[in-house]
Amino acid sequence: MTRVKVCGLTDAAEAVAVAAAGADAVGLVFAESPRRVSMETARGIVAALPPFVQSVGVFVDEDPARVAEVAAACGLDLLQFHGEEPPAYCARFAPRAVKARRVRSADDIEALRPYEAAVRAFLLDAWAPDAHGGTGRTFDWALAVRAVRELARPVILAGGLDPENVGRAVARVRPWAVDVSSGVERAPGRKDPARVAAFVRAVAAAPEPA
Numbered sequence: 001m002t003r004v005k006v007c008g009l010t011d012a013a014e015a016v017a018v019a020a021a022g023a024d025a026v027g028l029v030f031a032e033s034p035r036r037v038s039m040e041t042a043r044g045i046v047a048a049l050p051p052f053v054q055s056v057g058v059f060v061d062e063d064p065a066r067v068a069e070v071a072a073a074c075g076l077d078l079l080q081f082h083g084e085e086p087p088a089y090c091a092r093f094a095p096r097a098v099k100a101r102r103v104r105s106a107d108d109i110e111a112l113r114p115y116e117a118a119v120r121a122f123l124l125d126a127w128a129p130d131a132h133g134g135t136g137r138t139f140d141w142a143l144a145v146r147a148v149r150e151l152a153r154p155v156i157l158a159g160g161l162d163p164e165n166v167g168r169a170v171a172r173v174r175p176w177a178v179d180v181s182s183g184v185e186r187a188p189g190r191k192d193p194a195r196v197a198a199f200v201r202a203v204a205a206a207p208e209p210a
């Protein structure tokens, strides 16, 4: 069964609704973004989540001391590093580190190998010139197929997923999990409950491997 992370929550009631719709994890963005949350808001969201729904902090090239402070204060389960953080940086946060990479070519998949011992999972997102994430752009899923086959850690597929395309993405890539932000929004940082429910349904309905 493919897991679902919904990223970019900014409101505790919406996070609870997203969990009730079937999400396995919610993402809280601490980087520059229209979805950025304060530590206080994040703490409230984490405290409101039901058990067994994980909280994931999203950081971009943040000072590691600040990451440690935020993770402890908010009780984050996993830490998603969405910038140029090197393997040694991620290793400091084992076993909670997830390394995100914005993918343009096969070189981006190869570039993840040195992280294998340091991270719990890889997250593949689309590359964009003007933003680190949350862009709604897809990338060549053939590269994600290769990552699933070749990397020694679970792969989380992200980048431009929505209720309309996620079934095809899951059937083709067979990732450990999928991650969505803008594809289930009514406005940046505000999730549309109907689109979140449709996304979760589409993942569950994706054809299993023969």
Ligand SMILES: O=C(O)c1ccccc1N[C@@H]1O[C@H](COP(=O)(O)O)[C@@H](O)[C@H]1O
Pocket (backbone or CB within 6 Å): 007, 008, 027, 029, 031, 032, 033, 034, 035, 058, 060, 082, 123, 125, 132, 133, 134, 135, 136, 137, 158, 159, 160, 161, 179, 180, 181, 182, 183
């Ligand atoms: O969501 C953001 O604003 C964001 C900002 C900085 C780094 C990562 C961010 N989100 C991540 O972007 C991907 C893809 O988002 P989308 O579904 O294409 O809108 C997702 O993994 C979020 O974790």
